[in-house]
Amino acid sequence: AEPPQEVPERPAGPQPFDWGAKVAVVAERNDPDPRWWDALTRINAPTLVIAGGPDSHIPQEHLAEMAERIPDARLVTVEGAGHLVHEERPGEFLAAVTSFLAPRP
Structure with a gap:
């Protein structure tokens, strides 16, 4: 099994991607349905x-x-x-x- 991926702290300022999506993807990767x-x-x-x-x-x-x-x-x-x-x-x-x-x- 792969080690859990940690979600880094949200960087300050606007991001070029949806931070909520990053969190959701990491959660799914760490504990897939x-x-x-x-x-x-x-x-x-x-x-x-x-x-x-x-x-x-x-x-x-x-x-x-x-x-x-x-x-x-x-x-x-x-x-x-x-x-x-x-x-x-x-x-x-x-x-x-x-x-x-x-x-x-």
């Missing part, structure tokens, strides 16, 4: 899961298992990207999304 995990099998839309490789703080085996549970999921790993794949490797991120959105045979 098992119904969420089970519900993945009911997703009926094609789903792209993009992983950032071992540089990400997200456990990569969790993303792989998530993609396995979703009936029509594709897992793409962009090595060396970390958590912010779209910022760190925008070309590879765009290629993964473009390929995923391309018409299927």
